[in-house]
Amino acid sequence: MDDSKIVGLAAHPEYAKWAHRETNPDDIRRKPEALDDTVVLDVSHGSFAGLFASSLLAEMGAEVIRIEPPGGDLARKMTPYGMMIRDAGLGYITEGRNKFHITLDFTTEEGKKLFQSLAKKADVLIHTFKSGYLDGLGLGYGRLRESNPGLIFTAIHTYGQFGGDAEKYSNQPDYDILDQARGVIMSVTGEPDLDPEVPEKYKKPLKQGNWMGWYAGGAWAAFGIQMAMLHKRKTGKGQFIDASPPEGLMAISNYVMQYFHMSGQQMPRAGNYDYAVFPYTYVKCKDGFTFISGFSDPNWSALCEIMNRPDLLERFPSIKERLTPGNQPTIQHEIELFTAQYTSDEIHQMITAYGKRPDKKGTVVTGRLETPREVLQREHWEARETFVRMNDPHYGEILVQNSSFKSMSKTPGRIKWACRPIGADNELIFRKYLGLDGQKLEELKENGIV
Amino acid sequence: MGKSPQDFTRLLFDKEELFDKPEPLKGVRILEVCSVVLGPAACDYLAEFGAEVIKFEGQKGDQMRFVTPYAYFWKGMSPGLEIENHNKYWMGMHVGNLRAKELFLELVKKSDVVVDNLTPGRMAKWGLDYENLKEVNPGIIQLHVSGYGSWGPWTGRTSYDAVAQSMGALAPITGFEDRGPIKSGVWIADWITGLMCANAILSALNYRERSGEGQFIDYLQVENVIRWLDWTWLYSFKTGKDRKRSGNRDLAICPSDLFECLDGQVALAAFSEEEFRGLCQAMEQMDLYEKHPDPLERLKDENARALLDRIALWARNRRVDEVEALASRHGFAASRVLEAKDVYRSEHFRERGAIQEYEDPLYGKMVQQCYPPVMSETPGRLKWSCRPLGFDNRYVLKKILGLPDEEVKRLEEEGVVFQWNPKVPSQCPPPGWDGKSGVKLG
Numbered sequence: 001m002d003d004s005k006i007v008g009l010a011a012h013p014e015y016a017k018w019a020h021r022e023t024n025p026d027d028i029r030r031k032p033e034a035l036d037d038t039v040v041l042d043v044s045h046g047s048f049a050g051l052f053a054s055s056l057l058a059e060m061g062a063e064v065i066r067i068e069p070p071g072g073d074l075a076r077k078m079t080p081y082g083m084m085i086r087d088a089g090l091g092y093i094t095e096g097r098n099k100f101h102i103t104l105d106f107t108t109e110e111g112k113k114l115f116q117s118l119a120k121k122a123d124v125l126i127h128t129f130k131s132g133y134l135d136g137l138g139l140g141y142g143r144l145r146e147s148n149p150g151l152i153f154t155a156i157h158t159y160g161q162f163g164g165d166a167e168k169y170s171n172q173p174d175y176d177i178l179d180q181a182r183g184v185i186m187s188v189t190g191e192p193d194l195d196p197e198v199p200e201k202y203k204k205p206l207k208q209g210n211w212m213g214w215y216a217g218g219a220w221a222a223f224g225i226q227m228a229m230l231h232k233r234k235t236g237k238g239q240f241i242d243a244s245p246p247e248g249l250m251a252i253s254n255y256v257m258q259y260f261h262m263s264g265q266q267m268p269r270a271g272n273y274d275y276a277v278f279p280y281t282y283v284k285c286k287d288g289f290t291f292i293s294g295f296s297d298p299n300w301s302a303l304c305e306i307m308n309r310p311d312l313l314e315r316f317p318s319i320k321e322r323l324t325p326g327n328q329p330t331i332q333h334e335i336e337l338f339t340a341q342y343t344s345d346e347i348h349q350m351i352t353a354y355g356k357r358p359d360k361k362g363t364v365v366t367g368r369l370e371t372p373r374e375v376l377q378r379e380h381w382e383a384r385e386t387f388v389r390m391n392d393p394h395y396g397e398i399l400v401q402n403s404s405f406k407s408m409s410k411t412p413g414r415i416k417w418a419c420r421p422i423g424a425d426n427e428l429i430f431r432k433y434l435g436l437d438g439q440k441l442e443e444l445k446e447n448g449i450v
Numbered sequence: 451m452g453k454s455p456q457d458f459t460r461l462l463f464d465k466e467e468l469f470d471k472p473e474p475l476k477g478v479r480i481l482e483v484c485s486v487v488l489g490p491a492a493c494d495y496l497a498e499f500g501a502e503v504i505k506f507e508g509q510k511g512d513q514m515r516f517v518t519p520y521a522y523f524w525k526g527m528s529p530g531l532e533i534e535n536h537n538k539y540w541m542g543m544h545v546g547n548l549r550a551k552e553l554f555l556e557l558v559k560k561s562d563v564v565v566d567n568l569t570p571g572r573m574a575k576w577g578l579d580y581e582n583l584k585e586v587n588p589g590i591i592q593l594h595v596s597g598y599g600s601w602g603p604w605t606g607r608t609s610y611d612a613v614a615q616s617m618g619a620l621a622p623i624t625g626f627e628d629r630g631p632i633k634s635g636v637w638i639a640d641w642i643t644g645l646m647c648a649n650a651i652l653s654a655l656n657y658r659e660r661s662g663e664g665q666f667i668d669y670l671q672v673e674n675v676i677r678w679l680d681w682t683w684l685y686s687f688k689t690g691k692d693r694k695r696s697g698n699r700d701l702a703i704c705p706s707d708l709f710e711c712l713d714g715q716v717a718l719a720a721f722s723e724e725e726f727r728g729l730c731q732a733m734e735q736m737d738l739y740e741k742h743p744d745p746l747e748r749l750k751d752e753n754a755r756a757l758l759d760r761i762a763l764w765a766r767n768r769r770v771d772e773v774e775a776l777a778s779r780h781g782f783a784a785s786r787v788l789e790a791k792d793v794y795r796s797e798h799f800r801e802r803g804a805i806q807e808y809e810d811p812l813y814g815k816m817v818q819q820c821y822p823p824v825m826s827e828t829p830g831r832l833k834w835s836c837r838p839l840g841f842d843n844r845y846v847l848k849k850i851l852g853l854p855d856e857e858v859k860r861l862e863e864e865g866v867v868f869q870w871n872p873k874v875p876s877q878c879p880p881p882g883w884d885g886k887s888g889v890k891l892g
Contacts (some may be wrong), residue, residue: 008598011608012571015579019570019600022580023668034657048680060653066787074722074745077607078686080693080701082749090681090688091702135455142458160824162459165798170456172783173725177698177706181717187789188635191626202626204715205708205787207698208634209623215678219645224823226652227499229473231828235661239827240462246788247804251819252491252641255519255529256790257805261817262524266790272633276530280612282621282633289631291616296516323521341735365612369622369631372686372693375676379651380604386673387683399687405650405678407599409580410665411657 005383023407025385033061034411038229040064040124042099046074047128047174048211049156051095051243054126058098058224059403059413065118065429066099067106070448072422085395087422091211094400096419103423103450104432107137111449117434118151119144123232124152124225126144131161131170141240152228153239156221158182161245161261174245179213181205183249188256192271195329203269216252219246273328279303281332282369287367290344293336295319298362305361306354307338344368392418426450462826465803473500474828478655479561479850480504481554482538483545483578485512487611487637488595489567490534490673491644496651497537498821502558504539504846509868511839515876525813525880527836534644535836539890542840542868549866558583561649562658563591570600580666589664591654595647599670614639618675620705623682626697643674659743669885672884699758704748705729707758708787709765709773716765716773720782721745728780733764760790810835811888813881834888839877840869845890 003017010016040062044050051066058064068076072087079089088096106115116139118167119125125144134140141153158174159166172178180186190206191198206214221243228239250257256267267275272282277295294303297318304313311332316322322331339347344366351364368374375381376399387405389399398418405413430436430450444450475496482493482505490505490512497503505512517530546553555578558564558806564583566573573579573594583590594600597609597617612633615621620639625632650667658664676683681702682693694701698708698717705726706719720729723743730739738760748757765773770786777784788796794817799805806820813835820830847853847861861867870877886892 004509006601007605008601008603008774010571010601011569011606012575015571015574016601016605018574018579018581019666021670022666023600032657032661034653035661056649075764077745077749078702078721079624079749080681081751082746083685083688084746087690089702092685094681094684131459132455133672140458141462142455154823158785160798160802162456162463163798163802165796167456169778169785171778171781172785173781175719175721175783177700177703177707177708177717177719178783178785181708181785184788184790185634185636185638185792187787189624189630190632190635202629204710205698206625206632207708207736208620208638209625209684209693209695210620210679212638212678215680216642216645219649220822223495223645223649223652224825226649226656227828228825229656230533230652230659231472231474233656239825240459241823242459242463242802242827243823244802244804246722247799247802247819247822247824250788250793250799251804251821252636252638252645253790253819254636255533256636257818258529258532258796259519259522260790260794262529263522264818267519269635272631274612274633280610282612282616282631283501284630289616291610293610293612319521323519325520363608365608365610365613367607367609367617369616370619371622372619372679374684374692375617375619375875376686377684378604380598380602381673381676382600382872384599384670384673386676389687399683401677401679404646404670404674405653407668407670408650408654408665408670410663411653413653 001383011402017091018326022409025406028406028412028414032411036061038062038124040126041067041120041122042117042126043067044126044128044156047156048075048091048095048176048214049221050126050128051075051214053156053221053225054099055095055097056219056222059405059415060411062084064099066101068101068103070103070450088395088419093395093398093419095346098416100425100429101420101422102426105449106139108449112137114137114434116144116147119151120148121433123152123229124154126156126221128174130173131157131166145238148236150232150236151152152225152232152241153238154221154225154241154258156242156243156245158215158244158246161242176211176213177207180207180249182246183213184253184256185249188267188269189260190269190271192273194325195271197329211246213249216248217243220248248315269448273332275323275325277321278328279331279335283332283336284340285342285344285347287343290339290347291341291367293365296362299364302362303352303364306350306364307335388415390418394421395419423450463824468803468829468831472828474500475501478502478563480563480565481557481561482506483564483566483568483573486514487534488563488644491641492595493565493649494534494536495645495648495821498832499828502539503537504541505535506541506543506545507839508544511877523876526875526878527622527813527880529878532836537833539842539846540837541843541846542838543866545578547866551576551578553851554578555586558590559586560850561590562655563593565593568597570594570596570605584664589658589662591651591658591664591667593647593651593667595643595669595671597671600668611637611640614643614671616674619679619682620675622680623693623695625695627695631695639671639675642678643671643806646674702749704754705757705761709762711765711768711770711773714770715787716770716784717787718761718773718784725782729782732776732780735760768820806832808832812883838870838879840867842890843867843869848891
């Protein structure tokens with residue numbers, strides 16, 4: 001790669017070159033893996049929280065054994081408009097990475113025994129069943145830890161494994177929409193309550209477009225698992241991790257709880273405004289939308305200068321005026337009078353040029369609202385190998401997002417393969433861990449256990 | 451055992467024993483050269499599980515001392531600063547200052563992790579790049595996080611939470627079908643990127659436990675948002691189309707949407723055949739089930755719209771709690787949308803330790819979230835809240851660096867370390883503070 005691509009817009013070019021040498025994507029496969037001594041059983045059911053948690057561990061080298069019922073897990077069917085590539089949907093192919101995909105019906109007596117034997121050899125188990133389900137099968141934490149005190153038993157579910165709501169709603173399955181609804185963030189996300197131009201029917205809670213409840217739930221679970229692994233390395237002890245995805249969202253819901261505690265008030269939905277920093281918002285431009293900010297006094301002066309609107313600076317001189325909720329739609333619409341005349345690129349160029357002026361008053365930041373197809377074409381993401389394109393032996397030409405841990409200098413995260421068909425690794429795993437031979441496996445197959 | 455599984459579980463997690471249990475990150479010392487939300491949040495997650503985080507601020511203080519809703523301050527404190535800063539030790543010291551740098555390197559010798567979210571290369575310019583840190587402490591782990599990373603065509607571009615949401619295509623896929631893109635109501639791209647930074651640090655700590663080796667980590671905020679967008683990329687790659695905004699409807703799970711009831715909204719999902727049958731039974735509309743028992747058939751756009759319309763019609767004449775109860779009875783998922791006050795008052799979350807109440811020596815009673823997950827052996831906990839600028843200078847200099855009082859005084863006089871400016875209220879202790887409460891090694 002030539003230097004100009006590496007150095008980009010860096011203020012410190014030598015540092016950029018050094019960082020590139022340390023984290024060059026070309027070197028990843030020759031480097032060690034942080035967690036390649038860790039065995040994980042992922043028995044999650046119809047949940048991308050479980051799958052994302054085990055993906056993160058698998059990217060860092062853990063040996064993840066993904067256990068599905070003989071017909072395949074429901075999560076394989078969670079795919080836009082029902083689009084399947086052979087036996088897997090688009091979400092599942094994305095989060096099947098580096099895992100061994102096996103099948104096992106552990107509701108049968110023989111299946112239970114195999115499950116217990118696998119759990120005995122695992123460091124981590126991840127499940128997403130209703131609380132008490134595995135206990136009912138004799139496969140709960142109390143039982144499994146008897147034969148493996150070092151087991152890190154991780155349960156991911158909307159309502160958690162104990163507490164009033166866990167009991168009251170114990171017969172409900174876990175879904176992303178529920179995790180988001182119970183995670184508080186959804187209550188403050190959506191079209192702005194206080195903007196008179198927004199029709200009433202849109203003034204209601206809005207989920208994040210992606211599976212934010214599940215991904216947050218999975219990332220928090222992986223966070224807990226890695227801490228438990230560290231504890232286990234020092235003490236030999238395992239533990240029970242109860243990861244409730246809504247708690248993962250409400251824990252990061254800014255200060256809505258604190259503000260309620262301190263003032264007794266709740267905050268309304270702000271739409272694209274922000275009641276703590278403004279302007280800091282998305283605005284219409286000639287070719288879509290772009291972000292624009294000018295929050296502090298010097299930055300607001302700079303923005304008014306770029307827009308050539310000294311009158312706005314006079315009308316809204318301090319953060320007090322700019323943070324008044326009623327003023328925000330007005331300021332927004334005034335800024336859009338300017339931005340609507342230009343493309344997002346032109347706005348970016350104007351702001352960059354202003355930033356280089358010796359008499360600049362402050363800093364203005366912008367960033368286009370990129371559509372997915374635009375993101376896929378950007379040189380920066382190509383240079384950083386943010387996406388991996390491959391010709392998979394089972395799923396054909398595919399593209400998935402790379403591990404975001406790939407820029408660790410010693411133990412970078414990586415993708416070795418994307419996904420595997422239902423039960424594709426039965427033979428390897430049952431032989432490797434339980435010593436089952438081909439004949440025994442045939443028997444199990446005939447009995448519908450694998 | 452002879453107990454029900456939930457009783458057994460409750461005992462394992464008994465919150466009365468919270469402070470009797472060990473912390474998983476005890477003995478891990480982190481130097482936080484961060485401001486605003488992302489970097490401090492990454493360290494905060496680790497601090498609530500026992501890491502000793504020393505946070506450095508310049509003369510002006512962390513920007514979050516001035517970012518707060520409606521410019522509202524509580525006991526002089528900015529709620530914006532409180533939310534990503536718990537259990538930390540607060541130093542007023544500009545680590546780029548030459549004398550301060552020496553002290554900082556002394557601390558590096560005794561630390562495990564250094565985190566910064568400054569402009570890429572700023573630490574290097576101060577002589578605090580990984581090569582320098584490694585020289586004084588070969589096992590050190592350094593994490594730098596920025597919008598676009600330390601190298602590449604866009605390195606050096608500024609990122610904020612809202613930029614990461616837009617450049618990473620999260621906001622463009624969020625919003626109602628016939629309306630514009632919507633930013634999250636919270637700084638979601640900061641919080642979730644911080645969480646992944648904490649994950650990266652933990653994997654480096656696990657590796658160091660095995661090998662004794664530290665490392666340098668470059669983490670990219672916008673790329674992190676990209677990573678979290680599930681099937682978005684494979685869909686565009688296979689179809690050549692952009693993923694559409696679809697409001698609360700899940701395009702990959704049907705039914706999964708938010709419905710209007712008589713007294714509010716209910717989130718509802720029932721994807722498997724069995725769950726869907728349960729829903730249709732609850733609705734007493736088994737024709738729906740017979741039409742599309744197969745989840746994949748239900749996902750086809752036309753079928754999905756027709757089905758969601760039918761559910762919407764049904765839900766319109768029900769109360770939210772009615773639908774919730776039906777879901778529990780018939781085995782599908784349904785819940786109201788929880789707001790701040792619901793969670794604040796919820797017994798469920800308090801029992802689980804997800805909401806904790808504690809008495810802060812400076813600010814009094816606090817009620818707030820403790821980071822998940824709930825752990826049986828090594829649970830997280832809240833010890834204290836955010837602090838005035840430079841509040842723990844003496845503690846760090848005396849306890850960790852072992853400096854005598856005269857030396858500490860000299861550093862204060864020379865301005866190498868500093869405390870709050872009395873003219874800036876959000877840097878200061880609360881009004882009426884007794885000059886003693888909360889001080890460590892005063």
